[in-house]
Amino acid sequence: MAYQITSQCISCKLCQPICPTGAIKIEEDGRHWIDQKLCTNCADTVYTVPQCQAGCPTCNGCVKVPSDYWEGWFEKYNRVIAKLTKKQDYWDRWFNCYS
Ligand code: SF4
Ligand code: SF4
Structure with a gap:
């Protein structure tokens, strides 16, 4: 692919x-x-x-x-989740740095 x-x-x-x-x-x-x-x-x-x-x-x-609709759907879902997770990591680091 x-x-x-x-x-x-x-x-x-x-x-x-x-x-x-x-x-x-x-x-x-x-x-x-x-x-x-x-x-x-x-x-x-x-x-x-x-x-x-x-x-x-x-x-x-x-x-x-993506080879089909659901593969594309899950790839997009995983990208969005990864972004949200990274934001959480960012704020965790920010809190640890400044607290
Ligand atoms: S995956 Fe990207 S870098 Fe590799 S052959 Fe395809 S277009 Fe080129
Ligand atoms: S942002 Fe740069 S490296 Fe990424 S796809 Fe576009 S041209 Fe290629």
């Missing part, structure tokens, strides 16, 4: 040069997109994780294309 670029992308251009198959394209307006025919999930390369996702500063700029 290939990867895709989401609306979270800030067009930082970090992912394009590190893609081993040249699957990440940039439109004239700066919008990034992934050619699904070229994306191999970085399988069969020296990398053990998808490079576009690993290097993305937004964390959710490059995500795997």
Whole structure:
């Protein structure tokens, strides 16, 4: 299953040069997109994780294309929960630092 670029992308251009198959394209307006025919999930390369996702500063700029509705639903759910959890961590750290 290939990867895709989401609306979270800030067009930082970090992912394009590190893609081993040249699957990440940039439109004239700066919008990034992934050619699904070229994306191999970085399988069969020296990398053990998808490079576009690993290097993305937004964390959710490059995500795997869900194979069906429920896989997509759970991925989105897990991302939202992770954000909420991180906020909790942030406030825990803030409280420990300033209390
Ligand atoms: S998963 Fe790998 S091959 Fe696919 S777009 Fe990302 S960096 Fe390129
Ligand atoms: S690394 Fe992430 S934010 Fe930067 S261009 Fe690629 S998808 Fe967009």
